[in-house]
Amino acid sequence: MLTVYSTRRSVIAPPGTHVVVAAAPPGSTYEEIPLEPGRVFALRGLANDLRLVGAGTVRLFLDAPLKCKACKSEWATAADLKRHELRTHKGGK
Numbered sequence: 001m002l003t004v005y006s007t008r009r010s011v012i013a014p015p016g017t018h019v020v021v022a023a024a025p026p027g028s029t030y031e032e033i034p035l036e037p038g039r040v041f042a043l044r045g046l047a048n049d050l051r052l053v054g055a056g057t058v059r060l061f062l063d064a065p066l067k068c069k070a071c072k073s074e075w076a077t078a079a080d081l082k083r084h085e086l087r088t089h090k091g092g093k
Contacts, residue, residue, distance in 0.1 A: 017043045018065070019058035020076045028057075038080025039073060040065040 019042075024035035030048065033041050040061050043049045052058045065074035066081045070089045075081040 018061045019043055019052075020061040022056055022059050024057050036084065038076045038083070040076055041074065 018040055021035045021037050021039045021041075023037060028035040030041065030052065031044065031046070033039070035057065043052075043058075061076060063076070065076060066078060067074055068081060068084060068089075070085070073084065075084060
């Protein structure tokens with residue numbers, strides 16, 4: 001279980017906590033990172049972290065992610081990576 005807690009001034013997530021996007025409205029981003037289903041990224045301790053976790057937008061990711069060779073983004077499964085390559089890099093390879 002992923003625990004993110006808030007103080008009066010900020011939200012704290014353990015450094016390097018990797019999460020995977022479960023569901024997000026189209027066009028949503030976390031800083032500059034597009035929130036696409038299956039995308040893996042590290043929480044940065046921002047105020048929005050608590051909302052992302054609480055709403056079920058992201059969940060804890062403990063496995064080794066797969067990396068896109070073209071843009072170095074990280075993905076939870078081979079299917080997620082392939083979908084990204086097809087949409088973003090016109091087939092990847």
